[in-house]
Amino acid sequence: MARTADFSAVAEPGKYKIIVGNVESFPFEIKDKVYENVAKAALKAFYYQRASAALPEKYAGKWARKFAVPDTAVIVHKSAASQGRKAGSVISAPKGWFDAGDYNKYIVNSAITTYTLILLYETFPEAFKSVKINIPESSNNTPDILDEILWNIRWMMKMQDPADGGVYHKLTYANFQPYVMPDEITAPRFVVGKSTSAALDFSATLAHFSLALRKNNPELKLLSDSCLLMAKNAWNWAVKNPDVHFHNPQDIYTGEYADNFLLDNFFWAGIELFHATKDKSYLRYMNRLSEMVTDSLYWAHVAMLGILTALNNQGDAAFEGYENLEKVFRNAVNNIYKNYLNSPYKISLDVFKWGSNGNLLNETLILLNAYKLYGKKEYLDAAISNADYILGKNPVNICYVTDFGSKFPMNIHHRISIADGVKEPVPGFVVGGPNPNDVSDIGAYKYPSLLPAKCYADNENSYSTNEVAINWNAPLVFVMFSIENFMQRNNKISLKKNW
Numbered sequence: 356m357a358r359t360a361d362f363s364a365v366a367e368p369g370k371y372k373i374i375v376g377n378v379e380s381f382p383f384e385i386k387d388k389v390y391e392n393v394a395k396a397a398l399k400a401f402y403y404q405r406a407s408a409a410l411p412e413k414y415a416g417k418w419a420r421k422f423a424v425p426d427t428a429v430i431v432h433k434s435a436a437s438q439g440r441k442a443g444s445v446i447s448a449p450k451g452w453f454d455a456g457d458y459n460k461y462i463v464n465s466a467i468t469t470y471t472l473i474l475l476y477e478t479f480p481e482a483f484k485s486v487k488i489n490i491p492e493s494s495n496n497t498p499d500i501l502d503e504i505l506w507n508i509r510w511m512m513k514m515q516d517p518a519d520g521g522v523y524h525k526l527t528y529a530n531f532q533p534y535v536m537p538d539e540i541t542a543p544r545f546v547v548g549k550s551t552s553a554a555l556d557f558s559a560t561l562a563h564f565s566l567a568l569r570k571n572n573p574e575l576k577l578l579s580d581s582c583l584l585m586a587k588n589a590w591n592w593a594v595k596n597p598d599v600h601f602h603n604p605q606d607i608y609t610g611e612y613a614d615n616f617l618l619d620n621f622f623w624a625g626i627e628l629f630h631a632t633k634d635k636s637y638l639r640y641m642n643r644l645s646e647m648v649t650d651s652l653y654w655a656h657v658a659m660l661g662i663l664t665a666l667n668n669q670g671d672a673a674f675e676g677y678e679n680l681e682k683v684f685r686n687a688v689n690n691i692y693k694n695y696l697n698s699p700y701k702i703s704l705d706v707f708k709w710g711s712n713g714n715l716l717n718e719t720l721i722l723l724n725a726y727k728l729y730g731k732k733e734y735l736d737a738a739i740s741n742a743d744y745i746l747g748k749n750p751v752n753i754c755y756v757t758d759f760g761s762k763f764p765m766n767i768h769h770r771i772s773i774a775d776g777v778k779e780p781v782p783g784f785v786v787g788g789p790n791p792n793d794v795s796d797i798g799a800y801k802y803p804s805l806l807p808a809k810c811y812a813d814n815e816n817s818y819s820t821n822e823v824a825i826n827w828n829a830p831l832v833f834v835m836f837s838i839e840n841f842m843q844r845n846n847k848i849s850l851k852k853n854w
């Protein structure tokens with residue numbers, strides 16, 4: 356049975372414990388800026404995922420590592436060949452982030468991840484001017500979050516075939532590699548396939564980035580213009596090739612990120628291009644919103660990303676169908692909020708599948724956008740309660756973010772953390788979380804419980820519950836920074852009122 360103890364009346368800063376009979380809680384703190392450190396660490400995790408970089412001790416501490424994965428001589432796989440770039444020819448596509456526990460780079464997953472970080476940056480552009488996370492670019496004049504976003508954008512821009520605007524689906528080894536450090540791997544890397552999903556998600560993200568730069572960083576106008584041009588070219592390719600579904604060629608075995616329902620991807624990219632250009636012809640998928648999944652957000656369900664862009668840029672340009680779009684958003688928010696109210700742990704998640712923590716964090720991102728747009732305090736409370744679950748108020752009694760809380764995952768499915776000889780995992784990563792559907796990775800008997808919300812194992816081979824991934828860390832960053840910033844803002848307002 357779950358019970359709620361509400362001690363929000365305790366406001367005195369300090370370190371506390373709750374004691375009931377012989378049972379003691381972990382210690383916890385009441386203080387200002389309680390989310391700041393975890394927010395910064397979650398963002399810094401992207402630095403630790405950088406490809407084509409050495410991580411010196413100055414920035415990476417005990418997780419320092421050698422230069423690895425230059426990606427300056429990537430082979431064009433026959434599935435990706437074109438007139439100008441024949442099979443076996445070599446291109447350069449450095450930088451970007453390793454996707455997850457592996458060392459590969461996938462456009463579909465990179466796109467939603469990058470979008471999420473851009474959305475956060477443009478939600479709090481002033482606050483991010485002074486957020487430093489101790490990366491090599493911390494001494495320049497660019498906000499560190501934007502420096503980190505740029506690390507991946509620069510890679511994404513290299514994934515477009517300039518001859519036709521098509522976008523390679525991924526840049527990977529042929530196989531998943533053993534659990535060794537990235538500099539120890541000598542296998543060749545390939546760009547593989549072109550797909551409609553990659554073209555559209557690339558187009559949406561680059562169009563969105565172009566607009567965000569125009570609004571916040573006019574000094575980067577040339578980059579903004581290049582991104583918009585590339586976004587348009589990718590869109591045009593997708594319109595000409597509307598159903599190129601990606602599947603691994605016979606000799607490639609890495610992740611597929613196969614998104615085979617593409618109406619939402621067309622919708623998302625269309626909304627982004629409309630806001631970046633004001634050209635209404637991009638809105639042709641608007642009237643088909645009811646055919647898309649709009650109450651779930653992850654790399655294959657991207658309609659919500661288009662909705663968020665439209666809502667957050669509504670002042671820029673009116674368009675037909677906006678009311679319906681907002682109605683769809685309010686419905687999604689109501690459902691998420693209702694699930695939160697009905698849950699004994701006061702979280703909005705009611706199904707635990709692969710990446711349950713990431714799904715919960717994306718629901719929280721939606722709640723926080725609703726709070727920003729409508730100002731209803733209930734949505735912020737629900738978001739905070741969801742964040743509490745990630746940080747330890749859960750049936751497993753663990754903080755799901757590495758290096759935080761009294762107890763956190765030590766054996767994550769993350770090649771660097773496994774192979775680096777450092778006991779503690781690389782900090783700031785949220786693990787996938789409970790998932791009862793794929794227990795064959797280590798065998799059902801190795802999971803402490805098969806109950807959905809408890810089906811989690813802190814085991815390096817439990818990739819179904821204990822892997823880390825950029826698309827889960829991005830909403831973690833979004834949620835922790837947003838809560839911190841909204842709370843600071845609210846504190847200032849209430850101080851003013853008291854005066």
Ligand SMILES: [Ca+2]
Nearest residue numbers: 492493497499
């Ligand atoms: Ca900087």
Ligand SMILES: [Ca+2]
Nearest residue numbers: 614616619655
């Ligand atoms: Ca889709």
